Amino acid sequence: KEELEKLGEVIRKHDLYVLSDEIYEQLVFGNARHVSIASLHPEIQERTILIGGVSKTWAMTGWRIGFAAAPADLAEGMERLQGQSTSNPASVSQFAALRAFTGPRDSVKSMRACFAQRRELIVRRLCAMPGIRLVPPEGAFYAFPDVSERIRAARNGVTDSASLSDFLIDEARIVCVPGSAFGMEGHLRLSYAIGDKDIEEGLNRLEAALDRM
Secondary structure, X not given: OHHHHHHHHHHHHOOOOEEEEOOOOOOEOOOOOOOOHXXXXXXXXXXXXXXXXXXXXXXXXXXXXXXXXXXXXXXXXHHHHHHHHOOOOOHHHHHXXXXXXXXXXXXXXXXXXXXXXXXXXXXXHHHOOOOOEOOOXXXXXXXXXXXXXXXXXXXXXXXXXXXXHHHHHHHHOOOOEEHHHHOOOOEEEEEOOOOHHHHHHHHHHHHHHHHHO
């Protein structure tokens, strides 16, 4: 919240608008709490375009439903552009999303608890691997370990996160996203949106591949 408040001061000072992607708002763990920047000040709310969807919280990735909330004048312009660009999603997807929004949240709660357990598993395993540093994730379902030390020690042509990702595909049959794709060289993004056994197997392969690198 403190970071958002400081960002809000910059936004107000320089007459900026905010596009706030809050699609993971329901998937937070431990003592972390989601805070929307639009909730901080009425003036910030008037400058915020909030976007979200159903693909994360309700695991409805293939239904292709997203939404936006914005000041009325902006929303009207957005509607005109969107209506002529993509028309509308399938009717069944719209009704399913409406049901998700308005129905019970029991499934969301249980899924969040499941992700929290998987988070503990992947954090414990990664932190036990030599040469890897990790800030435990507070939300979503990704770990973003710093593997720069292992890259520097590599002796087989691995020089950055992209070549490490290629190496892991070839040597371990595991798929990661290089940190360079997010502007953070020396990192890997690992998803734990899979079962515990698959997480364990993937981490076993990762550890063995890094030891061979």
